[in-house]
Amino acid sequence: LTKDEYEERKESEVDVPFVDVQPPSYLKKKQKEKFMDIADKLLAIGIMTELDVDCLAMYILSHDLYLSYTKTIAQLIKQNDIAGLKDVQNMQDKAFRQAQTAARDLGLTITSRCRIVIPTPPETEDDEL
Numbered sequence: 001l002t003k004d005e006y007e008e009r010k011e012s013e014v015d016v017p018f019v020d021v022q023p024p025s026y027l028k029k030k031q032k033e034k035f036m037d038i039a040d041k042l043l044a045i046g047i048m049t050e051l052d053v054d055c056l057a058m059y060i061l062s063h064d065l066y067l068s069y070t071k072t073i074a075q076l077i078k079q080n081d082i083a084g085l086k087d088v089q090n091m092q093d094k095a096f097r098q099a100q101t102a103a104r105d106l107g108l109t110i111t112s113r114c115r116i117v118i119p120t121p122p123e124t125e126d127d128e129l
Contacts, residue, residue, distance in 0.1 A: 021039045021048060021049070021050055022053070023035040023036060023039075023057065024053060024054065024057045026057070027057055027060065027061075031060050031061070031064065034060055035060055038056060038059075038060075038108070039053075042056075042107070047106075047107050048106070055102055055105055055106055056102070056106060058098070058102050059099055059102035059103055059106060059108070062095050062098035062099040062102060063095075063099045065091075065098075065099075066092060066095040066099050069089075069091050069092035069095055073085065073088050073089060076088060
């Protein structure tokens, strides 16, 4: 980015004071630790507020489901249980899509972080007064 583009982006950032981010009570202990690890990183780059708590919790829950289904699939493959594999793969795919959607919303993917630009509202005559 050029200096002008950097300044323009800096000026377009919204300063939201809601930064007392705490993990929801419905998460388990390990999930809360993972939540705070990710939340600290998002807070450090200035893109998370209290308003994003449930979205991050949903990401963690769906990511854990995805990992659980992946583990089950590995067990089914070892047991040569092809019949049960299809249903678990469908559930794994749904959990992956849920996690991916939440990750994009939070800026946890490379492409979503590259797109984070907050537009400035157009100036009105009232703003000049």
